[in-house]
Amino acid sequence: MNMLQAILLGVLQGVSEFIPISSSGHLVVARHLMGLGEIPVLFDVILHIATLIVIVIVFRERITRIVISLLRWVTRRADQSDATDLRLALLVAIATLLTAAIGLGIAELNLARFPKLVSGLFIVTGGILVISRYLDGHLTYDQLGTRHALITGVAQGLAVLPGISRSGITITAALASGIDRSRAGEFSFLISVPAVLGALVLTLRDLGELRGVVGIPELAAGFVASLVVGAVSLLLLLQLIRGGKLYLFAFYLVPLGIAGLVFF
Numbered sequence: 001m002n003m004l005q006a007i008l009l010g011v012l013q014g015v016s017e018f019i020p021i022s023s024s025g026h027l028v029v030a031r032h033l034m035g036l037g038e039i040p041v042l043f044d045v046i047l048h049i050a051t052l053i054v055i056v057i058v059f060r061e062r063i064t065r066i067v068i069s070l071l072r073w074v075t076r077r078a079d080q081s082d083a084t085d086l087r088l089a090l091l092v093a094i095a096t097l098l099t100a101a102i103g104l105g106i107a108e109l110n111l112a113r114f115p116k117l118v119s120g121l122f123i124v125t126g127g128i129l130v131i132s133r134y135l136d137g138h139l140t141y142d143q144l145g146t147r148h149a150l151i152t153g154v155a156q157g158l159a160v161l162p163g164i165s166r167s168g169i170t171i172t173a174a175l176a177s178g179i180d181r182s183r184a185g186e187f188s189f190l191i192s193v194p195a196v197l198g199a200l201v202l203t204l205r206d207l208g209e210l211r212g213v214v215g216i217p218e219l220a221a222g223f224v225a226s227l228v229v230g231a232v233s234l235l236l237l238l239q240l241i242r243g244g245k246l247y248l249f250a251f252y253l254v255p256l257g258i259a260g261l262v263f264f
Contacts, residue, residue: 001036001040001043001214001218002218003217003218003221005034005036005218006043006214006218006219006221006222006225007221007222007225008030008034009027009030009039009043009047009222010047010050010221010222010223010224010225010226010229011225011226011229012026012027012030013027013047013048013050013051013222013226013230014050014051014054014225014226014227014228014229014230014231014232014233015229015230015233016165017048017051017167017226017230017233018051018054018167018230018233018234018236018237019167019233019236019237019249020125020129020165020167020168020171020237020246020249021122021125021165021168021249021252021253022121022122022125022162022163022164022165022166022168022253023165023166024112024160024162024163025118025121025122025125025162025163025164025165027039027112028112028115028118028162028163029115029118029260032115032264040214041203042214042219043214043218043219043222044203045200045203045204046219046222046223046226047222047223047226048196048199048200049200049223050222050223050224050226050227050230051196051226051227051230052193052196052197052200053227054227054230054231054234055189055192055193055196055234056193057231058189058231058234058235058238059186059189059190062085062088062186062190063190063193065085066085066088066089066092066190068085069082069085069086069089070085070086070089073086083142084141084142087141087142087144088141088144088187088190090149091144091145091146091148091149091187092149092190092191092193092194093194094146094149094150094153095149095150095152095153095156095191096153096191096194096195096198097153098149098150098153098154098156098157099153099156099157099191099195100157100195100198101157102153102154102157102158102160103156103157103159103160103195103199106157106158106160106161107160111161111162112162115260115264116260116261116264117162117163118162118163118260119163119256119257119258119259119260119261119264120163120257120260120261121161121162121163121164121257122163122253122254122256122257122260123253123254123257123258124163124164125163125164125165125168125169125250125253126249126250126251126252126253126254126257127250128164128165128168128169128172129165129168129172129246129247129248129249129250129253130247130250131172131176132168132171132172132175132244132246132247133244133246133247135172135175135176136175136180136181136244137174137175137176137177137178137179137180137181137184138178138180139177139178139179139180139183140180140183141183141187144179147177148174148177148178148179151173151174151176151177152170152173152174152177152187152188152191153191154173155169155170155172155173156169156170156191156192156195163257166188166192167188167189167192167237168246168249170187170188170191170192171184171185171188171241171246172246174187174188181241181242181244182238182241182242184241185237185238185241185242189234
């Protein structure tokens with residue numbers, strides 16, 4: 001992997017991890033176009049760490065409140081002011097368990113080997129984004145229950161399918177369950193944190209396969225590109241969620257999917 005490829009893949013990860021066009025699906029396409037074969041495991045880990053850092057920074061206030069509330073609960077000092085954040089922590093945990101149960105099963109299938117399938121799932125994601133245009137919940141965090149965590153957890157598990165956008169399907173699922181737009185976006189990324197951390201831990205088992213494949217400069221370039229572009233992409237996405245504009249990406253995904261079905 002050369003420097004240009006590393007930067008391009010970092011930019012692609014930064015955009016597609018947040019903008020609802022499927023990062024896994026686009027990496028499959030990029031691999032074929034660049035002739036890279038499998039993306040080196042360490043490089044993939046570095047890119048995901050970069051976008052995870054973006055999520056933690058953007059939602060630092062909410063994440064900090066959840067962590068503090070959990071610590072207060074563990075030390076038996078929690079009071080009514082911690083109720084909302086403790087509820088959120090529980091809902092994130094429920095969604096994560098469901099995501100793991102579904103996602104691990106799908107991951108074993110290694111469906112990224114089938115670019116035509118990925119192309120078809122791009123079209124499915126486009127349809128999901130169109131549906132999101134007609135959904136507009138009103139529920140706040142105080143009104144959420146197990147049902148909302150189950151719905152979004154299932155959606156996140158299905159997002160392991162390459163070509164299905166994690167942000168797109170989970171935000172749409174949250175809206176469909178009745179959560180309002182701003183909280184649907186935030187909740188989607190809150191449940192992504194433990195999911196991404198879990199995936200990274202599993203991926204670390206394969207680090208031994210990478211010696212000599214990617215140099216330090218390429219790793220650094222990919223990391224910085226993913227971090228900077230990811231921050232811009234996430235802030236843009238949050239504006240689009242509030243404006244109900246996610247459907248616009250269907251005009252990109254559907255033609256892309258059709259082209260993939262024709263050419264792969």
